[in-house]
Amino acid sequence: MKNHLLPRLLFTALCAMGLPVLAQQASPNVVWIDAMNLTEVEQGWGQVHAGKSVDGHPITLNNVVYAHGIGTHADGNIVITLHGAATRFSATVGVDDEATKEGSVVFTVLVDGKERVKTPVLKRGDTQVISIDVTGAKQLTLQLDDAGDGINNDHGDWADAKLELAPGARQKPEIVTTPATPPRYVHQAESEVPQIHGARIIGATPGRDFLFRIPATGKGPLSYGAANLPSGLKLNPATGIISGALKAAGTTRVILSARGPKGRATRELTIVGGEHKLALTPPMGWNSWNVWAGAVDEDKVKAAADEMISTGLAAHGYSYINIDDTWEAGRDDKGNILTNKKFPDMARLSGYIHKKGLRFGIYSSPGPQTCAGYTASYEHEDQDAASYAAWGVDYLKYDWCSYGRIAKDDHSLPALMKPYQVMGASLNKVNRDIVYSLCQYGMGEVWKWGADPSIGGNAWRTTGDIVDNWHSLRGIIESQAGHEVYAGPGHWNDPDMLMVGIVGFGKTHPTHLKPNEQILHISMWSLLAAPILIGCDMTKMDQFTLDLLANDETIDINQDPLGKAASRVVKDGNREVWARPLFDGTKAVGLVNMDNEPQKITVKWADLGLKAPQAVRDLWLHKNLGTINGSYTVEVPAHGCVLLKVKGVGRK
The missing domain is CATH 2.60.120.1060 (NPCBM/NEW2 domain)
Structure with a gap:
């Protein structure tokens, strides 16, 4: 917006x-x-x-x-x-x-x-x-x-x-100023022993391009394996990139492996073939807007893709490289969308990104113009969807923007749904899997209808645009309570992109979010099962930003295959407890302090529907806290979050 x-x-x-x-x-x-x-x-x-x-x-x-x-x-x-x-x-x-x-x-x-x-x-x-x-x-x-x-x-x-x-x-x-107290977290050095991370399940349509890079860390060089790959897929053992096209629908359990000088790791990946099986876990990647806005160009996008590999973030599960607004340049005499001089060849750029095992995303609007005033898709939806498919696009962010001029004063539900139905139908006509992200700021309670079969949304914005300050972050978090019942595999609530690192919409600066606010930011997006789209300059990430983004314990929560987003189970003034169930029978729990001063916050097992003593682990301190009866109390920094994983004693 x-x-x-x-x-x-x-x-x-x-x-x-x-x-x-x-x-x-x-x-x-x-x-x-x-x-x-x-x-x-x-x-x-x-x-x-x-x-x-x-x-x-x-x-x-x-x-x-x-x-x-x-x-x-x-x-x-x-x-x-x-x-x-x-x-x-x-x-x-x-x-x-x-x-x-x-x-x-x-x-x-x-x-x-x-x-x-x-x-x-x-x-x-x-x-x-x-x-x-x-x-x-x-x-x-x-x-x-x-x-x-x-x-x-x-x-x-x-x-x-x-x-x-x-x-x-x-x-x-x-x-009033809030002190920037030291962040409550511990840097964890990456193990030299191979480990496999990221999503445990992925879906695709048979007959369409399939791409998955095995996210693995450890001392290299690594070699990769994938036992029981379904027909039509092949693995490059040197790069860990699985490609091809599924030949048939169905569910296949594949055993991934990564071997290096310090050992070998294995992990199960479920591959689901069928119609409308995309985004079975929230998309993870990078989007250009929050850092570059209208200053984005091909070189900056290629740099983001390069850094996704060199920083190791791809090895933790990040895969999308998405261009936001300002790439468009009108239409040719047949009505086909053109790119401007900043993006001379979209197919070539897409190929550059795909060669790295990453996916490519793009942006448009259902109105005549995008939010920044560039050519959008109104009355050219079929042509644009066909162009995206030809370019190799894997993700479309579709932003309401000037469609308000078309809808005029009609704020009825059919009017709000219509432009997304039109593009959804156009995407269904092309022979390419394209994740469909609806960006319309939560109007008409989009979480209730974004996944309707007539639209087929894989994610939908639930709020206005995020900015890098506490008021924005807090307002977005507080607005998410109750939306969780509408999220699940293939369709996710999207509270907007990340605001950690160097951001600024073209006038770059370090985020104005304080360190503990950034920890809260990442913790809540993981608990909410939200898309994790980095919004910073990937070429200038400090160690703290990398530690935030590459915490595999928070990523595992976000990418949990059960796909149950967190609900707010306790609100006591500025003290809150959020929790979500995980596929292995454990629970992820966030103790959130919205106050300007540190607060002691207690989570009672009874509030989580638990009875037995719980083994508790702190996911930012990377520390097991022992077996605890009844409840757990901890001091949470101002504007901060303590993120826990709890499991009943005796569970595997």
């Missing part, structure tokens, strides 16, 4: 045009909010700016320009510690004039946790003045919400936002 913003003149030009500019004189008893440290301000898109709109222009509400204020984007959250020093908070709020008519927001002000002001839904042209007494208060919270219709163009301004101080106040108010 990328925003299309109207062109803006510079601040001085606005003055010259005669637009009123509101500039108030500073006072020693006034603290402007835009003078505070804004680095901890969290919002659903973009970066907050002091004295400017979210897009970096002068703050303008209903044609009035304000010299002071903060331009934010829904959903946003500003928490200010007052130290009892302030007497009044005031601001003029509304949707900045730069937004389109789609923008609609609600402003809420809380004082010491109690709601004091909540505006009606405001759209462009609407403003409201807020002025409240905060004498003696300890905390002020300024919230910007999306009014329940998504965050597109929700550019909310806190114009002239300021605090008046009590005479003689010793401490000035300040925006």
